[in-house]
Amino acid sequence: MAAPLCVQLEFGGGAELLFDGVRKHQVTLPIQPGPWDIRCLLVWIKENLLKERLELFMQGDSVRPGILVLINEADWELMGELDYQLQDQDNVVFISTLHGG
Amino acid sequence: MxxxxxxxxxxxxRAALRRPKTGRALCRACFVAAFEAEVHGTIVSARLFQPGETVAVGASGxxxxxxxxxxxxxxxxxHGYGLRLLLLSIDEGIAGYRDDSLEAVRRNRGRLGLPLHVLSYQELYGWSMDRIARHVGPKNNCTFCGVFRRQALDRGAALLGADKIATGHNADDVAETVLMNFLRGDVGRLRRCAGILTGGEGTLPRCKPLKHAYEKEIVLYAYFQGLDYFSTECVYAPNAYRGHTRTLLKDLEAVRPSAVADLVHSGERLAVREDVRMPTQGICQRCGYLSSQPLCKACVLLEGLNRGLPRLGIGKPSRLQKALTGAEKPEAGFQEDSEQSSNAVRTIDF
Incomplete structure (x- = not known):
């Protein structure tokens, strides 16, 4: 049984446009039976934060290719990607590379 | 944990990213140093610049x-390149997109301390993209915009006395273009599009110093260095064929990160059979810009707009070219008199 987690989510590079233009979100994730990994976080974001055009943010159960994810300022590819287990006070940044040049 | x-x-x-090209994990400082050194390496090995040159950097924000x-x-x-750098922005006239992105350019201009010049489609062609889109409808806007922008950068840079244009095209862009030209069967462009230094013969040379830089690294470099950029999607872009090519490439890259560099490499190394007839580059009869047809694409598109037939320049050109050039007089059409157009470029001061 995991305790509620407070994490900071940040959207940039154009991804914030899918979240009413709001870049920073301080969120509390509710208690759930299993651990909070990024896979669960994405489902939570989809159900609670995302305002429009799901297909521009997600593909399958992951982020759409071309959206970079940083967990505590490090590339999620170094952190286990979807399997990373969130800790209290973690910072997760989503940056779209898909916008303009 | x-x-x-x-x-x-x-x-x-502590490693901050995994580099897509090499798979190596680097910390922030080592990545920034490596990224800068690689772009310098590209510039030096391809001999992109000569000392004393004036380089117009195409700046979109x-x-x-x-x-x-x-x-x-x-x-x-x-590294003491000895270049005179200036920023050149093209204002296509797209409300809610380019006006906002030009604000980002203006903010950066202050930070960089480089002169900025803005040239608009309205000034150059008498049409803003918003007005074009109202005439053309939802499709083909990127055709107009792309053709016009290419010439606008050239004309702007020439007016400013630049020797060369540098654009921000990255490895993903080049890979996309290679793929797109391949999918379209556009052999002429396929052969040219992966070049790092193009142009000459009537147009200003153009170079792509970021040609080997992955989009992921560009975005992370900007993020780590705290660079301020603008990132709204163009309101007309969703209908572009390039968008589909881009999605395909991103999916490929997710499976195999070297796909981007591999496509760039393919574009560089592709040889076209000798018996394939290539379009011959000439000069547009109307405006003097480089063209493989009697009239350049921009003049054909503009003619269509001005005649109220916006679809005129879309699709295969041959029959149309004959009809349009039949009654052509050399002095008609676009004026490229530099004195006349010099008021078209303005320097923005703060």
Whole structure:
């Protein structure tokens, strides 16, 4: 049984446009039976934060290719990607590379 | 919690990213140093610049051109290239997109201390993209915009006395273009599109110093360096064929990160059979711009707009070219008199 987690989510590079233009979100994730990994976080974001055009943010159960994810300022590819287990006070940044040049 | 991965270069710092090209994990400082050194390496090995040249950096306010302008200024000082750099922005006239992105360019201009010049479609062609889109409808807007922008950068840079244009095209852009030209069967463009230094013969040389830089690294470089860029999607872009090509490439890259560099490599190495007839480059009868047809694409598109037939320049050109050039007089059409158009470029002062 995991305790509620407070994490900071940040959207940039154009991804914030899918979240009413709001870049920073301080969120509390509710208690759930299993651990909070990024896979669960994405489902939570989809159900609670995302305002429009799901297909521009997600593909399958992951982020759409071309959206970079940083967990505590490090590339999620170094952190286990979807399997990373969130800790209290973690910072997760989503940056779209898909916008303009 | 997994133990932090250490930098594979210095062995001390906490790794901040995995590089898509090499798979190596680097810390922030080592990545920034490597990224800058690689772009410098590209510039030197391809001999992109000569000392004393004036280089117009195409500045859209987006991530690529923001990183390019930042890097060129930095490397010009660090390595003594001896370049005079200036920023050139094209205002297509797209409300809610370009007006906002030009604001980002203006903010960066202050930070970089480089002169900025803005040239608009309205001034150059008498049409803004918003007005074009109202006439053309939802499709083909990128055709107009792309053709017009290419010429606008050339004309702007020529007016400013630049010797060369530098654009922010990155490895993903080049890979996309290779793929797109392949899918379209456009052999002429396929052969040229992967070149790092193009043009000459009637147009200003253009170069792509970020040609080997992955989009992911450009975005992370901007993020780590705190660069301010603008990132709204163009309101007309969703209908472009390029968008589909881009999605395909991103999916490929997710499976195999080297796909981007591999496609760039393919574009560079492709040889076209000798018996394939290539379009011959000539000069547009109307405006004097480089063209493989009697009239350049911009003049055909403009003619269509001005005649109220906006679809005129879309599709295969041959029959149309004959009809349009039949009654052509040399002095008709676009005026390229430099005195006349010199008021078209304005310097923005703060």
């Amino acid at each position: 997994p133990a932090p991965v250490l930098c594979q270069s210095c062995g001390a710092g 987006g991530k690529d051109s923001t990183v390019l302008a930042h890097l060129l200024r930095l490397l010009n000082e660090r």
